[in-house]
Amino acid sequence: MDQEAFELEDLRTSFSKKGFQKxxxxxxxxxxxxLFELLTTNTAITPPTLAFGKAISYTLDNWEQLKRYxxxxxxxxxxxxxENAIRPFVIGRKNWMFSDTERGAESSAILYSLVESAKLQKLSVYDYFxxxxxxxPYCVERSDYEKLLPFKLTPEQIKV
Incomplete structure (x- = not known):
């Protein structure tokens, strides 16, 4: 993409949804x-066994999804x-292989999911936990627990 198209992405909040889409x-x-014209032209002259040929095939095979952009x-x-959200999981993956039990691994996954979800909601992880x-201790029903999910809270609500 050219610089102008990338700058448009930075202005996403300046437009209405419809205006931005337009x-x-x-x-x-x-x-x-x-890009589509370049790919279709080069697919005929690039051997599919080369890395570039594989990249062209992959892109064309997923063109409908790409156009949804x-x-x-x-x-x-x-x-x-x-990529940034999953990086902590990728780095820690080797350590998590050594969870003693399936239940321990599940607990770790829940914990890390809550951490990353809190970050996405711009919550302080410390304040959230x-x-x-x-x-x-005061939760009784499922709805009580659901009220504690990161996307149901604001930074103001959890401030210590």
Whole structure:
């Protein structure tokens, strides 16, 4: 993508959802069209066994999903946020292989899921756990527990 299309992504909050979608289609649409033309031209002349040939095939096989980027304003041209969110799991994976029991591994997965979900909601992880550990003893029904999920809380609610 050209610099102008990337700058548009930085302005996402300046537009309405519909306005942003229209601007994205206007700026990024021609870029995707050119990319598609390059891929289809090069697929005929690039051996499929080469890394470049595999990349072309992969992209063309997933073209319908890639085009959804133009239709859905919530999609981004990068998966950096997803990569950054899973990085702690990837780094710790070798350590987690040594969970003594299946139940221990499940507990670790729940804990790390809560940590990353709290971060996504812009909650202080310390404040979030401090808050829920004070509230957990009073939970009786499923709805009581659901109220403690990170996406149900704000930083103001959990402030110590």
């Amino acid at each position: 601007q994205r289609a206007h700026k990024a649409g021609p870029i995707l069209k050119t 133009l239709e859905e304003p919530l999609l981004t041209p990068s998966n950096n946020s997803a 401090y808050y829920i550990f004070r509230k957990l």
